[in-house]
Amino acid sequence: MIYLDNAATAYPKAPGVAQAMADCIEHAAGGPGRSFGAFGEGPARIVFETRQALADLFGWPDPTDIVLTSGATYSLNLALQGLLRPGDHVVTTGLEHNAVSRPLTHLRAQGIQITRVACPGGLSPEPGAFREALRSTTRLIAVVHASNVSGALLPLTEISAIAREADVPLLVDASQTAGGVPISLADGGPHLLAFTGHKGLLGPPGTGGLFIDPSLDVQPLCRGGTGSRSFSDEQPTDRPDRFESGTPNVPGIAGLGVGVRFVAQRGVTDIRAHETRLIDRLLSELGAVPNVSIYGPRAAEERVGLVSLNVGDVDPAEVGLRLEREYGIITRCGFHCAPWAHESQGTLDRGAVRLSVSPLTTEEEIEQAARAIREIAAHAG
Ligand SMILES: Cc1ncc(COP(=O)(O)O)c(C=O)c1O
Incomplete structure (x- = not known):
């Protein structure tokens, strides 16, 4: 085949992904921050190391700004629904995946305005088109880094510069580029980067994450147990716990860690x-x-x-x-x-x-x- x-x-995944997942089920079954002793320490270390490997890959100094999720779809929903409010305007492109277009269509019914920058022929728009689309109410620029249909790669450096100049956060859907195209979050990169674990990072499905610049006030998409501040019925404000409710997919995160390290090594x-x-x-x-x-x-x-x-x-x-x-x-x-x-x-x-x-x-x-x-x-x- x-x-x-x-x-x-x-397919195939990076060598060692399946083994790491199986080992995790066998030997590190506890919940990080929830189980006692070695039972909880193993999973906590796995989650810590994967988050660190991702931060290193994207050149960001603080791994706690990387939220681990079930994939790019959850990450994009978290960014869009956590940031946009009725009356806000968002600039996006004609190349977006349903993971962006469907949440935006849903948000439009709640009073969010959308400008879709045209991409005739499935090609990347000229960066200047993003500047021209800005309004006083623009709260976000949301772009796919590369189209999963035409393959067109968008000029991230130029778009990031326009977003920074206008003081508008930039959300990038890096589903088709994380692991396959160099991405740097440092030095004026995007404010939000959604990525998936099961494509270019060669990890398992149901994994991924969202980088959230610490300057942004993003509301969580889901609230619940985080294994921290368990005495309180309020969602913690610490990162990444604020955005990571529920027992994490530790076997998936273990597999993702192997994939990320393979990609980094190559x-x-x-x-x-x-x-x-x-x-x-x-x-x-x-x-x-x-x-x-x-x-x-x-x-x-x-x-x-x-x-x-x-x-x-x-x-x-x-x-x-x-x-x-x-x-x-x-x-x-x-x-x-x-x-x-x-x-x-x-x-x-x-x-x-x-x-x-x-x-x-x-x-x-x-x-x-x-x-x-x-x-x-x-x-x-
Ligand atoms: C451009 C793009 N965005 C988002 C997604 C959704 O990714 P995930 O499967 O991690 O939710 C995909 C995957 O098909 C994609 O190609």
């Missing part, structure tokens, strides 16, 4: 170079093939490790099925939980087939995938 659906979830710059090389190869193999329409930026450097395409008038579901049945290649077809992005890209009527790589994908696998698509395209007339 050739697995090219890493933008949905990475080096995000090295991973980025590897994935850019693979995508460059795929684009050059398929770029001139009659009947194949490739969406998003032309240059591999302007994208993350994914390519969306269609073959003639063939239903993307049929292309995906043929790739799997006839060639053993796993891709993802359809709408990728991102109707805004498909609308921007011009594929809301039919969706697309998406191929996405990981640090463990090889050139040979890309070669085989390109050959399979060329054959399908040739027979499609």
Whole structure:
């Protein structure tokens, strides 16, 4: 099997992820801050070390500003619902995933105004478009770092500078970039960074987190037991406890820690170079093939490790099925939980087939995938 659906979830995971999770169930079953002695200390250490590894990866000095969550969807909801109030205005893009567009659509009904910066062709907007969209009531700029549909990478440094200059917090959905594209939270980076554990960080599903700049007043999305200040019926104000109610997913966090350390050891710059090389190869193999329409930026450097395409008038579901049945290649077809992005890209009527790589994908696998698509395209007339 050739697995090219890493933008949905990475496979395989980093070496050691499954073992760390199993060890945790067997030997570190207590709740951090809740169980006595070694039973509670093991889990507490696992959570501490994973949080520290994430802070190191993103270049942030204080790990307590990193909230561990069930994934990017929870993190984005926490940021959007914890910050925005009726009357606020938010600037976002036409490339957002449903993890941003659905909470925003919900918030619009509560009096939040939204400006969606246009992204024709599924391409990144010019950074200046964010400045032009600002109003006196703008409370947040919320952008995806890279589209999970077109692959377009947005210029984070420029957008961060515009947000800082306007004194408006910037929320970044790094679901498609954490682990695959260098991200620095220090020196004028975003105020909020939502990331998932099961894609570029090569960890298990149901893990992820949210960086929250300590200057921001974000309300928790959920309140309850934190294993701290248990005598009080008020939600603690300390970070990260304020945002982490309920017994944490320690086995998942253990697996995530292994993934993050693997990525850090290999080096995000090295991973980025590897994935850019693979995508460059795929684009050059398929770029001139009659009947194949490739969406998003032309240059591999302007994208993350994914390519969306269609073959003639063939239903993307049929292309995906043929790739799997006839060639053993796993891709993802359809709408990728991102109707805004498909609308921007011009594929809301039919969706697309998406191929996405990981640090463990090889050139040979890309070669085989390109050959399979060329054959399908040739027979499609
Ligand atoms: C751009 C983007 N945002 C958000 C998400 C949601 O991530 P999670 O599965 O961690 O909730 C995804 C995952 O598909 C994504 O690609």
